[in-house]
Amino acid sequence: MRDEASRPLNAICAALQEQIEHGLLPQGSKLPAERKLSELFATTRITLREALGQLEARGLIYREERRGWFVSPPRLLYNPLLRSHFHAMVAAQGRTPATEVLGARLIPASVEICELLELPALSSVYQIRRVRRIDERLVLYVEHYLNPAYFPGIIDFDLTCSLTELYASEYGIRYGRVRFDMVPTALHPEAAAPLKVTTGSSALRITRINRDQHGRLIDCDLEFWRHDAIQVSVEVPE
Template sequence: MIDKQSPIPIYFQIEALIDKQIKDGVLRPGEALPSEREFASEYGVSRMTIRQGITNLVQQKKLYREKGKGTFVSWPNIEQPLSKMTSFTEDMKNREMEPGSKLLSFNRVEATGEIASILGISEGTMVFAIKRVRLADHMPIALEQTYITCELAPDLHEGVLHSSLYQYFEQECGYIINDAEQTIKAILATSEDAALLEVEKGSPLLAIRRQARLEDNRVLEAVYSHYRGDRYHFVTKMSR
């Protein structure tokens, strides 16, 4: 409750109250906050005071505003350390989030020059081309295009593509995945990105290209991913 006799500013109490409701799960990610008018009426304070408390939480990225719609609870950012190689499924499970995939396409195609170069094969070699939207707690996080040489996984089937490919490669194919090289750059969401990731066209995304290698130095996969910039960020530890 709000204590108007407290030396703590009322806007700060409002901020703390909303923050606690978010942490306690009373207000959930994506949920709209009551209007400033409703808050002001409930706690008997001015709308300006309510606005200041809410603005502080927006600046902390715990809330976000959508013009003409209101203020909403932000989804927590997902951190991925760059020092360890993990799959998307492993990342989500480590954060106690439910991983998922929406399969958009699964085809055998001839490798183009660029794909062949990354996979270390001849141009025209048959590869699996897999396009998926990756989900965390049912929310789209990344649009992912994966290429795998058919010879490496001749029995790969659609049923595998709704879970972890790395688990399939290690447990079913008996491969030892050794390492990966990633390049990351910032891009803006295209119309396709926006529709599939449920963001506005032109929203910031992280474009990531990963080349994963097996223990014998063969390239296992080439993956092109577009991650939502508002939900995902990478962390690296450096020493001098």
């Protein structure tokens, strides 16, 4: 019985995957509404949604709340060993980057941020919240936490640009040693809402802790990437 019940599901997955792989459903294109797809495959909405969920887990399609289902574009190749920033990394791969600032303010540092930046209790930090797009698709929610001692007045600048370039041009600060921690996670509401996905959706969390050219801990980033938007690719030199 179980095999019989899975046949419609497998058939839907196979049909959609074949059309995606052969370009009949182009990358970035929107799929028909769920009602039309369920009619096309003569199946229930429940079975259809299970099939779409499996294709999403494989990274072939993605869903945005209130917009529907789309064919996934190519993943961004992310090499943490390269000295680059989001806009340069995306543009170098022939894609179009964009950044939107959600908020920037001075706040009390949480216990986690105090530990990451080795700050004493009751310290203040600049928090900059941004969401980033590749080819107009929302792919990344990020929280930046800056030690205000090194960046006085930074929230008065245009924060849609690269912070890396802003640090260098206005404060004479360049990145030195950097530490990365990467773990799969589920999106919390503060990250899911700007990305227009359901809370609990799969994501890759990258915590980046940055020192400057003098070895000082200057900031840290908490990045939440859509799981199907990024591919970590590292080549270690001999």
